[in-house]
Amino acid sequence: MTKIEAGSARGGYHHGDLRQAMITAAEAVLAEKGLAGFTLRECARRAGVSPAAPAHHFGNLTGLLTAIATLGFDGLSDAMEAAAEVAACRANGNRLAAICDAYLATALDKPGRFRVVFGQMGLNWEEPAFKRAAGRAFGILVRETRCELGRESGDDLLARHPPSFAGEPDLAAILFVWSVTHGFTTLLIDGQLDFLAEEGGREVLLGLYSRQLVAILIAALRTLDLPPPEALANPRGDG
Amino acid sequence: MTKIEAGSARGGYHHGDLRQAMITAAEAVLAEKGLAGFTLRECARRAGVSPAAPAHHFGNLTGLLTAIATLGFDGLSDAMEAAAEVAACRANGNRLAAICDAYLATALDKPGRFRVVFGQMGLNWEEPAFKRAAGRAFGILVRETRCELGRESGDDLLARHPPSFAGEPDLAAILFVWSVTHGFTTLLIDGQLDFLAEEGGREVLLGLYSRQLVAILIAALRTLDLPPPEALANPRGDG
DNA sequence: TCGCTATCTTGACGACGTCAAGATTGATTT
DNA sequence: AAATCAATCTTGACGTCGTCAAGATAGCGA
Numbered sequence: 001m002t003k004i005e006a007g008s009a010r011g012g013y014h015h016g017d018l019r020q021a022m023i024t025a026a027e028a029v030l031a032e033k034g035l036a037g038f039t040l041r042e043c044a045r046r047a048g049v050s051p052a053a054p055a056h057h058f059g060n061l062t063g064l065l066t067a068i069a070t071l072g073f074d075g076l077s078d079a080m081e082a083a084a085e086v087a088a089c090r091a092n093g094n095r096l097a098a099i100c101d102a103y104l105a106t107a108l109d110k111p112g113r114f115r116v117v118f119g120q121m122g123l124n125w126e127e128p129a130f131k132r133a134a135g136r137a138f139g140i141l142v143r144e145t146r147c148e149l150g151r152e153s154g155d156d157l158l159a160r161h162p163p164s165f166a167g168e169p170d171l172a173a174i175l176f177v178w179s180v181t182h183g184f185t186t187l188l189i190d191g192q193l194d195f196l197a198e199e200g201g202r203e204v205l206l207g208l209y210s211r212q213l214v215a216i217l218i219a220a221l222r223t224l225d226l227p228p229p230e231a232l233a234n235p236r237g238d239g
Numbered sequence: 240m241t242k243i244e245a246g247s248a249r250g251g252y253h254h255g256d257l258r259q260a261m262i263t264a265a266e267a268v269l270a271e272k273g274l275a276g277f278t279l280r281e282c283a284r285r286a287g288v289s290p291a292a293p294a295h296h297f298g299n300l301t302g303l304l305t306a307i308a309t310l311g312f313d314g315l316s317d318a319m320e321a322a323a324e325v326a327a328c329r330a331n332g333n334r335l336a337a338i339c340d341a342y343l344a345t346a347l348d349k350p351g352r353f354r355v356v357f358g359q360m361g362l363n364w365e366e367p368a369f370k371r372a373a374g375r376a377f378g379i380l381v382r383e384t385r386c387e388l389g390r391e392s393g394d395d396l397l398a399r400h401p402p403s404f405a406g407e408p409d410l411a412a413i414l415f416v417w418s419v420t421h422g423f424t425t426l427l428i429d430g431q432l433d434f435l436a437e438e439g440g441r442e443v444l445l446g447l448y449s450r451q452l453v454a455i456l457i458a459a460l461r462t463l464d465l466p467p468p469e470a471l472a473n474p475r476g477d478g
Numbered sequence: 479t480c481g482c483t484a485t486c487t488t489g490a491c492g493a494c495g496t497c498a499a500g501a502t503t504g505a506t507t508t
Numbered sequence: 509a510a511a512t513c514a515a516t517c518t519t520g521a522c523g524t525c526g527t528c529a530a531g532a533t534a535g536c537g538a
Binding site: 013015018049057 | 515516517518519
């Protein structure tokens with residue numbers, strides 16, 4: 001249960017730092033029971049507080065989930081930055097590949113938190129801290145994808161107000177990278193690939209992802225050398 | 240509300256075809272309120288039946304969701320088969336690209352149903368009908384990916400008992416296709432890309448997916464010409 | 479016609495998120 | 509130092525949820 005000592009911080013009526021205690025409890029619940037068993041009342045119980053107390057700090061359940069999701073985006077950003085840094089120091093290391101690996105690793109490390117971020121629980125996208133965290137994570141993806149494509153790190157896409165990516169030539173590549181990474185991660189996390197790994201466990205799939213899928217992704221970005229987008233326009237002929 | 244006429248089929252105490260009525264009601268609820276507002280009681284209400292009635296047909300909420308998910312997989316399979324058929328008849332049509340488009344289109348057409356299939360609601364994977372439907376959908380993906388790769392449609396991967404894909408050389412390509420498609424679909428459905436489409440709406444992103452992302456995917460499969468897997472082994476040099 | 483069994487209702491249980499009203503306390507002001 | 513105030517937390521309640529046990533109903537075969 002990992003019950004936080006009841007009424008911690010300051011022994012009595014007032015908790016002292018309930019906001020942090022709630023977040024800690026929430027992460028513990030997510031780690032133990034996953035998103036399915038996640039409950040506001042349970043988190044309040046672990047924080048040693050009545051069910052109505054968190055309302056003053058988070059408004060409602062959505063507020064708490066948004067706070068968790070903010071942590072999730074920040075954790076994702078930190079992991080990606082660290083992985084890119086390590087890869088950059090290694091000979092033949094690839095920053096973008098490292099980021100893709102870090103994305104999956106982060107999700108596997110804290111699946112519940114990942115599901116809060118990218119699930120369908122309805123977060124508060126107007127929360128400034130949350131918006132900032134999400135923008136940072138996406139910004140890393142944008143930067144590293146363009147770096148891999150050999151682009152100069154000219155204008156920061158996220159700095160535009162409003163962020164209009166309509167004419168951005170690299171947007172397709174960026175979303176391609178994100179789609180592969182997020183798609184595989186989601187499929188694996190949600191158990192959709194379990195029927196493939198009955199004997200070998202998840203290690204086989206992890207290796208497949210890290211060694212083959214990401215390799216295909218990187219190779220595709222390199223060999224195709226996408227823009228100008230006219231070169232890609234309708235090679236399928238069914239439009 | 241689209242309330243089904245109370246106690247339909249046969250006017251009285253017994254409904255007559257409650258199972259189908261519940262599924263119909265469930266799909267209506269999903270279409271109107273989405274997965275968030277989905278409730279067993281609400282479905283029973285629309286079917287004109289008490290909250291405990293569905294238990295005899297579905298066991299519990301998971302059973303109803305599994306039935307919906309089975310429909311979801313079947314709808315996905317039907318859409319992919321039809322799209323592939325159409326693409327095959329067109330000059331320069333690409334079956335795999337058509338399948339990727341159909342995947343996204345199906346999800347956009349019935350987002351609630353899609354979220355039941357691929358969400359984290361906990362389905363009953365032991366249900367034979369559900370397993371069969373899921374296997375059919377995955378089989379289509381396998382078949383079309385191998386077709387695109389120029390493989391002979393030799394052994395049916397899904398026919399193996401148990402289905403061991405460990406040594407399957409095309410598995411990476413198959414999962415790559417699924418990851419791209421599922422990843423973009425999930426990101427779009429769950430609103431993660433909304434901040435990109437403030438002015439252009441979703442049409443811009445749809446066009447980007449259909450014309451560029453899928454094109455990159457197909458081109459990658461063609462140019463890379465993956466196996467033997469040794470050719471791909473560790474081109475990143477960080478393993 | 480008589481049961482038998484599947485089907486559906488009723489009533490209840492505990493758990494959930496949330497709200498209104500009241501209690502408590504730390505901080506600010508006088 | 510005393511008084512005041514705003515923030516914080518509790519209590520109790522409301523409606524809704526999924527699920528269960530027990531009883532009512534009705535289609536169906538013997």
